[in-house]
Amino acid sequence: MVSYEKQLSKSLSEPVESLFDAAGRDTWASIRKLLTRETEIAVSEFSAAISDFELDQSTVEKMLQDLRDYARNLVEKKAREEAGNVLIRMKDRFSTLFSHDNDSMPRVWTGKEDIKTITKDARAASLRLLSVMAAIRLDEKPDEIENTLFSSLMEGTMTAASSVDRSITSSDPLASSSWEEVSPKNILITPVQCKSLWRQFKAETEYTVTQAISAQEAYKQSNNWLPPPWAILAMVVLGFNEFMLLLRNPLYLMVLFVAYLLSKAMWVQMDIPGQFQHGTLTGLISISSRFLPTVMNLLKRLAEEAQGHQTPDGPRQQSPLAFQTFKNQSPINPTSSVPESSVSSNIPTSDGGIEYSSPNLTHRRSTKIQEAQVS
Structure with missing residues (x-):
């Protein structure tokens, strides 16, 4: 019989613990089904094992009942152990559901989540x-434990303001040490203990809710740099004269544009939105410490860019000097490399004029009469 008790202990302990870990409306129904199935298996195997022995029916029935009682007591013992850790399991479940979405992904508080509903x-x-x-x-006896707890703790918390108007003589359903329609031997946590555990649970999980609200507010502030609508309207009305002054003096617009470019460059260099993610005071301290180095860095970069535009003009100014040096170093040849015989110039004159040919300096004179004789 000891071996069958070990078999029941092995087949019931871990599954029952797993069912309590994922406790829900069908938890006890699943436990009853598991207990019945495993008990019947053990009882049938034990009956087959003792059938070869000549035992009277009363002894056999008693042994089988002891085996059933052992299985039931094992489940009850496991339930009492888990009831002692109920506060830890409640906080774990709250943290899991509050910090993760329906896809079991960690929540990022971007301002769109309804923290109250979550x-x-x-x-x-x-x-x-x-x-x-x-x-x-x-x-399998019905009870009203869940309805009593929700009506007293959840709904009572939501309507705390209206509870002031209640009659003083109205009874608190949790001001008791027993549950209605539940046997005292089956009570694991009394109504008074439930109320105390719930108060402690809310106190220990309030910090998580506060942190989520703070993260959501910080995200909204970091992504909303515009002033309120009434402030924008006030600036438009009160700044009308300044706007007209800018229209009459375009030079002011140029100054404002340059100031805007410089401020935009400093905004990007100092990463102002990132500095304010850790708090306003921390952001102001970080910006004040980085302001002067950022300005010096911008001025240095502007100076380097200005020098970079002037450096290409240097080689262009040296080109005439190089040409002059080359001209001075090259020797001058007074005589031409081309032979004189190849150089000639023919200067035609009028019909009755003179024709010269160089370099032979040949002079030929022809007249119209001689041309006529030759012809």
Whole structure:
């Protein structure tokens, strides 16, 4: 029989613990089904094992009942152990549901999330876990533990202002040490203990909600640099004279444009939005410490760019000097390399004139009469 008890302990302990870890409305129904299945398997195997022995029916029934009681006591013992850690499990469930979305991805508080709804859903899941662990439900008897807890803790929290108008004589359903329709031996957590655990749970998870709200507000401020609409309207109305002054003096527009370019460059260099992500005071201190080095860096870069535009003019100014040097160094040849015989100049004159030929300096004179005789 000891071997079958070990078999039941192995087949029930870990599955029951897993079901309590994911506690929900169907937790106890699943535990009852698991208990019935594993108990029947162990009982049938044990009956087959002792069938060869000549035992009376009463002894066999007693041994089988002891095996069933062992399985039930094992589940009840496991439930009491898990009830002692219910606060830890409630906080773990709240943290999981609050910090992760439906796809089990970590939440990034960008300002679009409804923190109030997310907090309410996470607390409701934690309170449902508390209602599951409040009593042992192996007998399939209905109870109102979950409804009582939600009406007293969740709805009572949401309507705290209206609770002032309640009658002083109205009874608190959690001001008791027992649950209605639940046997005292099956109670794991009393109503008074549930109320105390819920108060402690809210106090320990309030910091997580506050951090989420702060992160959301910081994200909104870092992505919204515009003033309120009423401030924009006031600037338009009160700054009308200055606007007309700018239109009459375009030079002011040029000055403002240059100032805008410089401020934009400093904005990018100093990464002002990134500095304010860690807080206003931290951002101001960081900007004040980086302001002067950033200005000096911009002036240095402007000076380097100005020098860079002047450097290409240097070689152009040296080109006449190089040409003059080359001219002085090259020797001058007084005589031409071309032979004199190849150089000639023919200067034609009028019909009755003179024709000269050089370099032979041949002079030929012809007249119209001689041409006529030759012809």
